[in-house]
Amino acid sequence: xxxxxxxxxxxxxxxxxxxxxxxxxxxxxxxxxxxxxxxxxxxxxxxxxxxxxxxxxxxxxxxxxxxxxxxxxxxxxxxxxxxxxxxxxxxxxxxxxxxxxxxxxxxxxxxxxxxxxxxxxxxxxxxxxxxxxxxxxxxxxxxxxxxxxxxxxxxxxxxxxxxxxxxxxxxxxxxxxxxxxxxxxxxxxxxxxxxxxxxxxxxxxxxxxxxxxxxxxxxxxxxxxxxxxxxxxxxxxxxxxxxxxxxxxxxxxxxxxxxxxxxxxxxxxxxxxxxxxxxxxxxxxxxxxxxxxxxxxxxxxxxxxxxxxxxxxxxxxxxxxxxxxxxxxxxxxxxxxxxxxxxxxxxxxxxxxxxxxxxxxxxxxxxxxxxxxxxxxxxxxxxxxxxxxxxxxxxxxxxxxxxxxxxxxxxxxxxxxxxxxxxxxxxxxxxxxxxxxxxxxxxxxxxxxxxxxxxxxxxxxxxxxxxxxxxxxxxxxxxxxxxxxxxxxxxxxxxxxxxxxxxxxxxxxxxxxxxxxxxxxxxxxxxxxxxxxxxxxxxxxxxxxxxxxxxxxxxxxxxxxxxxxxxxxxxxxxxxxxxxxxxxxxxxxxxxxxxxxxxxxxxxxxxxxxxxxxxxxxxxxxxxxxxxxxxxxxxxxxxxxxxxxxxxxxxxxxxxxxxxxxxxxxxxxxxxxxxxxxxxxxxxxxxxxxxxxxxxxxxxxxxxxxxxxxxxxxxxxxxxxxxxxxxxxxxxxxxxxxxxxxxxxxxxxxxxxxxxxxxxxxxxxxxxxxxxxxxxxxxxxxxxxxxxxxxxxxxxxxxxxxxxxxxxxxxxxxxxxxxxxxxxxxxxxxxxxxxxxxxxxxxxxxxxxxxxxxxxxxxxxxxxxxxxxxxxxxxxxxxxxxxxxxxxxxxxxxxxxxxxxxxxxxxxxxxxxxxxxxxxxxxxxxxxxxxxxxxxxxxxxxxxxx
Numbered sequence: 001x002x003x004x005x006x007x008x009x010x011x012x013x014x015x016x017x018x019x020x021x022x023x024x025x026x027x028x029x030x031x032x033x034x035x036x037x038x039x040x041x042x043x044x045x046x047x048x049x050x051x052x053x054x055x056x057x058x059x060x061x062x063x064x065x066x067x068x069x070x071x072x073x074x075x076x077x078x079x080x081x082x083x084x085x086x087x088x089x090x091x092x093x094x095x096x097x098x099x100x101x102x103x104x105x106x107x108x109x110x111x112x113x114x115x116x117x118x119x120x121x122x123x124x125x126x127x128x129x130x131x132x133x134x135x136x137x138x139x140x141x142x143x144x145x146x147x148x149x150x151x152x153x154x155x156x157x158x159x160x161x162x163x164x165x166x167x168x169x170x171x172x173x174x175x176x177x178x179x180x181x182x183x184x185x186x187x188x189x190x191x192x193x194x195x196x197x198x199x200x201x202x203x204x205x206x207x208x209x210x211x212x213x214x215x216x217x218x219x220x221x222x223x224x225x226x227x228x229x230x231x232x233x234x235x236x237x238x239x240x241x242x243x244x245x246x247x248x249x250x251x252x253x254x255x256x257x258x259x260x261x262x263x264x265x266x267x268x269x270x271x272x273x274x275x276x277x278x279x280x281x282x283x284x285x286x287x288x289x290x291x292x293x294x295x296x297x298x299x300x301x302x303x304x305x306x307x308x309x310x311x312x313x314x315x316x317x318x319x320x321x322x323x324x325x326x327x328x329x330x331x332x333x334x335x336x337x338x339x340x341x342x343x344x345x346x347x348x349x350x351x352x353x354x355x356x357x358x359x360x361x362x363x364x365x366x367x368x369x370x371x372x373x374x375x376x377x378x379x380x381x382x383x384x385x386x387x388x389x390x391x392x393x394x395x396x397x398x399x400x401x402x403x404x405x406x407x408x409x410x411x412x413x414x415x416x417x418x419x420x421x422x423x424x425x426x427x428x429x430x431x432x433x434x435x436x437x438x439x440x441x442x443x444x445x446x447x448x449x450x451x452x453x454x455x456x457x458x459x460x461x462x463x464x465x466x467x468x469x470x471x472x473x474x475x476x477x478x479x480x481x482x483x484x485x486x487x488x489x490x491x492x493x494x495x496x497x498x499x500x501x502x503x504x505x506x507x508x509x510x511x512x513x514x515x516x517x518x519x520x521x522x523x524x525x526x527x528x529x530x531x532x533x534x535x536x537x538x539x540x541x542x543x544x545x546x547x548x549x550x551x552x553x554x555x556x557x558x559x560x561x562x563x564x565x566x567x568x569x570x571x572x573x574x575x576x577x578x579x580x581x582x583x584x585x586x587x588x589x590x591x592x593x594x595x596x597x598x599x600x601x602x603x604x605x606x607x608x609x610x611x612x613x614x615x616x617x618x619x620x621x622x623x624x625x626x627x628x629x630x631x632x633x634x635x636x637x638x639x640x641x642x643x644x645x646x647x648x649x650x651x652x653x654x655x656x657x658x659x660x661x662x663x664x665x666x667x668x669x670x671x672x673x674x675x676x677x678x679x680x681x682x683x684x685x686x687x688x689x690x691x692x693x694x695x696x697x698x699x700x701x702x703x704x705x706x707x708x709x710x711x712x713x714x715x716x717x718x719x720x721x722x723x724x725x726x727x728x729x730x731x732x733x734x735x736x737x738x739x740x741x742x743x744x745x746x747x748x749x750x751x752x753x754x755x756x757x758x759x760x761x762x763x764x765x766x767x768x769x770x771x772x773x774x775x776x777x778x779x780x781x782x783x784x785x786x787x788x789x790x791x792x793x794x795x796x797x798x799x800x801x802x803x804x805x806x807x808x809x810x811x812x813x814x815x816x817x818x819x820x821x822x823x824x825x826x827x828x829x830x831x832x833x834x835x836x837x838x839x840x841x842x843x844x845x846x847x848x849x850x851x852x853x854x855x856x857x858x859x860x861x862x863x864x865x866x867x868x869x870x871x872x873x874x875x876x877x878x879x880x881x882x883x884x885x886x887x888x889x890x891x892x893x894x895x896x897x898x899x900x901x902x903x904x905x906x907x908x909x910x911x912x913x914x915x916x917x918x919x920x921x922x923x924x925x926x927x928x929x930x931x932x933x934x935x936x937x938x939x940x941x942x943x944x945x946x
Contacts, residue, residue, distance in 0.1 A: 012025075012026065012089070012101050012102065012103065013025055013085050013086070013089040013099065013101065013102040013103070014102065014103045014104070015041060015042070015045040015099075015102055015103075015104045015105075016104065016105040016140070017042060017045055017046070017104055017105060017106045017143050017144075017160070018105045018106060018109060018138050018139045018140055018141075018143055018160070018164070019139065019140025019141035019142070019143065020140065020141060020145070020146065021038050021041075021042060021144075021146070023038075023041060023084075023085070025084075025085055025086065025089075030084060030085075032081075032084050035146075035147070036061055036077055037077065037080050037081050037084060039060065039061055039147065039150070039153065040057060040060075040061060040077055040078070040081055041081060041084075041085070042144065042153070043056075043057065043060050043061075043152075044090070044097065044098060044099045044102075045099060045102065045104050045106070046106070046156060047098070047099075048104075048107060049098055049099055049100065049102070050098060051096035051097065051098040052096055052097055052098065053096045054071055054074050054075065054078075054096065054097070057074050057077070057078070057097070058070045058071070058074050059152075060152045061074070061077070063150075063151065063152070078090070078097050081097075085099075085102075089101060089102060105138045106160070108135075108138060109135045109138050109139070109163070109164075109167075110163075112131045112132070112134050112135035112138075113131070113132070113135050113163070113166075113167050115131045116128045116129075116131035116132045116135070116167075116170070119131060120170075125174055125177065125178070126178075128170075128174060129171055129174040129175065129178070132167050132168075132170055132171035132174070133171060135167050136164070136167055136168060136171060139164055142157060142161065143156070143157045143160045143161065144156060144157040144160075145157070159422070159423075161194060162298065165191045165194065165195065165198070165201075166406055168187045168190055168191055169187070169188070169191055169198075169200055169201055169204065169406075171183075171187055172184045172185075172186075172187030172188050172191075172201075172204045172208075173204055175187065176204055176207055176208055176211070179211075181208045181209075181211045181212045182208075182212070184204055184205075184207070184208040185205060185208040185209060185212070187204070188201045188202070188204040188205035188208065189201075189205060192205065196225070196228060197225065197228060197229060199225070199237060199238050199241050199381060199382075200381065200382065200406075202221060202222065202225050202237075202241060203240070203241050203244055203382075205218070205221055206218040206219075206221055206222055206241075206244055206245070206248060207244065209221065210248045210251070215248060215251065218248050219245065219248060219249065222237070222241070222244075222245045222248075225237065235374060235375070235378055238378055238379075238381055238382060240382050265330075265358070265359065265360040266328070266329060266330040267330040267331065267332055267358040267359065268330065268331055269330075269331055269332050269333040269358065270317060270320050270321060270324070270331050270333050270388065271317060271333065272317075273317060273318060273321050279311055279314075279432055279436055279439075279440050279468055280311065280315050280429055283304075283315070283427050283428075283429060284315065284318065284319060286425070286427060287302045287304070287315075287319050287411075287425070287427050288319065288322065288323070290302050290425035290427075291319075291323060291326075291409050298404075298406065298423045299402065299403050299404075299405060299406060299407075299408035299409055299410050300408075300409045300410070300425075301402070301409075301410040301411075301412065301421065301423055301424035301425065302319070302409075302410070302411050302412070302424065302425050302427060303412045303413075303414065303417075303418050303421050303424040303425070303426050303427070304316055304411065304412065304413045304414070304427045304428075304429060305413075305414050305415065305416060305417045305418070305426065305427070305428050305429070305572070306415070306428060306429035306430065306572060307415065307467075307517070307572035307573070307585070307588070308339065308415055308469070308510075308513035308514050308516065308517050308572070309467050309468060309469025309470060309510055309513050309514075310429045310430070310431070310467065310468060310469070310572075311429060311468035311469070312390075312413040312414075312415075312429060313390050313391070313413055314468070315413075315429060316388055316390060316411045316412075316413045317388070319411060320333075320386060320388050320411055323386060323409065324386070326384070326386075326409070327384045327385055327386035327408070327409060328384055329383040329384045329385045330358070330359065330383075330385050330386070331385070331386040331387075331388070332355050332358060332359075332385060332386070332387045332388070333387075333388045333390070334346065334351045334354070334355075334388070334389055334390065334401070335390045335391055336348075336351070336389060336390065336391055336392050336393065336397060336398070337391055338391045338392045338393030338394070338397060338414065338415075338520065339391055339393065339415050339516040339517055339519075339520045340391060340516055345393045345397060348369060348397055348398070348400050348401065349369035349372060349400070351401060352369065352372045352373055352376050352400050352401055353372055355376060355387075355401065356372065356375060356376055356379065359379055359380070359383075359385070361375065361376075361379040362375075369400055370400070372400070373399075373400030373401070376400070376401070376403065377402075377403060377404035378404070380403035380404055380405045380408050381403075381404045381405045382405060382407075383403075383405055383407065383408065384405070384407040384408065385403060385405070385408045385409075386408070386409045386410075386411070387401065387402075387403060387408065387409070387410045387411070388410075388411045389401060389410065389411070389412045389413070390413050391413060391414070391415075392412050392413065392414040392418070393414070393520060394414075394416070394418065395418045395420045395421045398412060398421075410424075412424070415517055415520070415571055415572050416570040416571050416572065417570060431465060431466030431467060431585065432466035432467075432468065432471075433466065434461060434466075436466075437461050437464065437466050437471055438457070438461060440468060440471050440472070440475075441457070441460070441461065441464075441471045441474065441475050444471070444472055444475030444476065444479070445475050445478055445479060446479045449486075452486065452487055453478075453485075453486040453487070455487070456486040456487040456489075456490045457486065459490045459494070460474055460486060460489065460490050460493065463490070463493045463494055463586075463587075464493075464587070465585055465586050465587055467510075467585065467587055469503075469508060469510055469513060470503050470510055470587055472508070473503045473504065473505045473508050473509075473510060474489060474493065474503070476505040476507075476508075477489055477502075477505055480505070489502070496590075496593075499511070499590055499591070499593070499594045500514075500587065500590055500591055500594065503587070510587060510591075511591060511594070514573070514588060514591045515591075517571050517572065517573055518531050518534065518571075518573065518595075520571065521534075521567065521568070521571045521573070524567070526563070526564060526567060527567065529554075529556075529560075529564055530564040530565075530567040530568050532554065533550065533553075533554045533556075533561065533564045533565070533568065534568055534573055534574070534592055534595070535592055535595040535596050535599065536550075536553040536554055536596070536607050537550060537553065537574070537582060537584065537589075537592060538584075538589055538592035538593040538595070538596040539553060539596060539604060539607055539608055539611065540553065540611060540668070540672070541668065541671035541672060541675050542667065542668035542671050543583055543584060543586070543589070544577050544579070544581035544582060544583040544584075544668065545581055545582045545583075545668075546579070546581045546582075546661075546665060546668075547561055547562050547565060547580065547581065547582065548614060548618075548649040548650050549611055549614050549615065549649075550565065550582055551614075551649060552610040552611050552613065552614035552649060553607045553608075553610060553611050554607075555606075555607070555610060558649060565582050568582070569582075573588060574588075579664055579665075581665075605679065608679060608680075609679070609680065611672065612672065612676060612680050612683050613646045614646070614648075614649045615669055615672060615687065616644075616646045616683065616686060616687065616690075617645075617646035617647050617648035617649060618648045618649070618650060618658070618661070618662070619662075619686070619687050619690035619691050620639065620642075620645050620646065620648065620690060621648040621650075621652055621658060622658045622659070622662055622690060622691060622694045622695070623638060623639065623690040623691075623693065623694060624639070625652065625654075625655040625658055625659075625694065626655065626693050626694035628655070638689055638690065638723060638726050641721075641722040641723040641726075642686065642723060655694070656885070658694070659694055659695065662691060662694070662695050663695060663701060666691070666695060666701050666704045666705075667704060669687065669691070669708070670704045670707050670708050673687050673688075673707075673708045673711050673712070674707065674708070674711040676711075681715050681717070682721070684708050684709075684711040684712035684715075685712035685715070685718055685721065685723070685724070685727050686723070687708055687712075688705065688708045688709045688712055688727060688730060688731070689723055689726040689727050689730055691705070691708070692705050692709075692730045692734070693730070702734050702737050702738055703738075705734055706731070706734050706735070706738065709727070709730070709731040709734065710731075712727060713727075713731065719750075719754055719757070722758045722760065724751075724754045724758075725751050725752075725754040725755040725758065725760055725763045725764075725767065726751075726763075727751075728747050728748070728750040728751035728754055729747070729748065729751040729763075729766070729767050729770060731747050732744045732745070732746070732747025732748045732750070732751060732770070732774070733770060735747060736773075736774050736777060741774060741777055741778040742778075744774050744777075745771065745774050745775065745778065748767055748770055748771045748774055749771075751763075751767045752764050752767045752768065752771075755767060761798065762798070762800055762803070765791055765794060765795050765798070765800060765803045766803055766806075768787060768790075768791045768807075769791060769803055769806045769807045769810065771787060772784050772787050772788045772791065772807055772810045772811070772814075773810050775787065776810070776813070776814050776817070781814055781817070781818060784810075784814055785811065785814055785815075788807050788810060788811040788814070789811075791803070791804075791807045792804050792807050792808060792811070795807065805831060805834070805846070805850070808827055808828075808830060808831055809828070809831060809849070809850070809853050809944070811827055812824045812825075812827035812828040812831075812853065812857055813853075813943060813944075815827060816856070816857055816860050816861075816943075821857065821860060821861030821862070822861065824857045824860070824861065825854070825857045825858060825861050825863070827857075828850075828853050828854040828856075828857040828858075829854060831850035831853060831854060832850055832851055832853075832854035832870060834850060835847040835848075835850035835851050836851075844877050844880075844881040844883075845878075845881065845883060845886070845888060847874075847877055848874040848875075848877040848878045848881075848883065848888055848892065849874075849888050849891075849944055851870045851871070851873050851874035851877070852870070852871055852874040852888065852891055852892045852895050852944050853944045854867075854870050855867040855868070855869075855870035855871040855874065855895045855896075855899065856895050856898070856943055856944060858870065859895065859898050859899050859902055864898075864899045864902035864903050865899075865903060867895065867898075867899045867902075868896065868899035868900065868903065871892055871895040871896040871899055872896065874888075874892045874895075875889075875892045875893075875896065878892055885919060885922075888944065889919070890916045890919050890920055890942070891942060891943070891944040893912050893913075893915050893916035893919075894912070894913070894916050894942040895944075896912050897909040897910075897912035897913045897916065900912065913934060913935075913939065914934075914935060916934075916942075917931050917934040917935065918931075920934075
């Protein structure tokens, strides 16, 4: 990379695309080497600040022949770009890259064109032309000409050239109207140089030449283009162009052999406006703005997508009616039945011929669809026509129906997004919020509400879930009844046995609407598999299903399931939530559940078993990661007592990754455990003992874990399993955390009896260690100390040092709480000495725990300086071993803070308490109010042995 003299640029990154690529950083031009970095930079500049995934970068840069380890090579390329333009300008995030704060000549070009269009609407043609001239001065040549063999950039170049030509044509037309014939001629000739068949440019050129007295050149230009059109397309010039030719010919004294055409009819085909209020005002504003931007030679296209019943047709009609005055040459409408249940999609040839007849351009003589479509494009080239295409199946269905004129507008509705519809502004409609739902329902009601209706209204809104079709059907049913009937309607809507039958008013049916989506999906490639997956997703309790669990339900590989999920998402039968899981609207889930009830019971049972096995495999992995963290086991590995170890469907890279996955899905896993029942009675217990330790208190999800535990504890056979000792032990600990110490102590008694029943002596002693802490928390300190002494002695006798160390820590804590500081320090000093003995083989995490435990005892015993030394030693181990987010690290910070406070350094103490509080808030141990209390000095007691 070499830098050159400064240029007059605004600070930051600037990329000029309208000609040979020019890049400047902080006002200085830079020249990227090679071809890959410039192409990457051009791609990002084209996306106007939007993130571009690495996979897209690979497709664009290397097309069909990506290098080996393409992702790594692409990331290296991103690194080279960041070094060129600076890390702040090239931002990477979650597998994507974008330009931040960059300016481009293309952005400025489009802003000026948009300004020109607004001035056109305002009737200020002088300023409109000035804006267009300023935009065209930015054009320095053909965009991306240096990569003319690259398919992607060749396509982008053509698209940008169409934008430039559109602006140039409009500026030439204004120049012609203002008498600047030379400028009009130059602009038209520039467009014809790239597009020799542009009839709009030809018309401007002919008019400019004729006005300048160059009539013969104007007539010759017409004949040239007429010949090329006949040779290449078999079509004649547009009627308007023919009329212009005749007029010029008459002024030249010749005979007009081609008479001017009759005025064309003006169709008004829009159905009436919907009865209800506008329910998507923000999206409507975006759509109107998109229809008003003049930046291409193509018509303005708005493609509206959304799930069945979301109100796409009503939205499109409301938008179309509001724009009628902008399209004086007529409005065309067609319902293409792309997803209508029981209907075949409408034949495109039939529709285009109907459109031609409506515009007075024949139609029946065109048998070939492509010929009819070409004639339709010719007819609409110079007209201002609005076309509404409702319920489109896919982009291929409507391509012959798209006009050619830049003054035309198109509104498309489809259940799936249509990304291949180039140049369209895509508007995705979503479910309504509560207040908008309330307004829509009330707007559709004819009679007054009684107090009973008011009481039931919130329940109806909950059940409809913001789906406009459901709200309208419920309102229609209410209108058909008497005041006071809404509670009865609510009962019918909420009865799971009735499914979606309550959402049917005789004219509209939610189930039929969703069935149409499923039917349309099933007709596509892989659609039958996707439809099968959709049905099986209903077997998973909760609103969202992780893709890996969905793969288990369908008994398919994860990549294939991901692809099928994408098909479902395109047809808006599922959505992708923030975690990337497959989420369903409640009413869509009800429909899927109805479909699932049609499945064979053995098929359902097998799918549910695969789902539980996948979850259990993830739980096993979670516990394995946890075991690696704690290094040595206080008791035998839980996996040794399990008869099966299913494989996890996910390859987790770290304990943090699997913890985050589990914490996010624990509510769903809880429901899976609670609904397992007799089908898999061991499942809740196994999930509980495996998930509890890694997730546990640190994630702040004790209640969810207790719900799983209680689902398992209902099984009377659970004590027959050797792992029941872990189950009782863990559930008792959770009860203690929730403050139910009596239940905790009883559970520990159950755990000890289970351990002794199965001959698990080490486990029995570990349970006693926990019981020591539980007794102390319950205020029974004398009993706790007595049991501690017995347990320590027996653990040492049986060579169980881990158990002995735990109980010693609890014992020192109890003595500390009783004010017996010297005895507490003496006890904790034994652990500290063990931690400092490098030959003892104590795991790093336990070493740091022993040191911070001793630090707390010293601080509480009035020896803060010594305590600070031990706390700092504990922190050094934690940092070196990567435990900065663990509970032990929080305790270390707290111990350091208490030591600094005792030594009189309040500022250092406050910083440490704040750092600890931030970690506690991030891990869910405290909420925002508790965090604020800590910063305000209202602090809970934190102690490593508590």
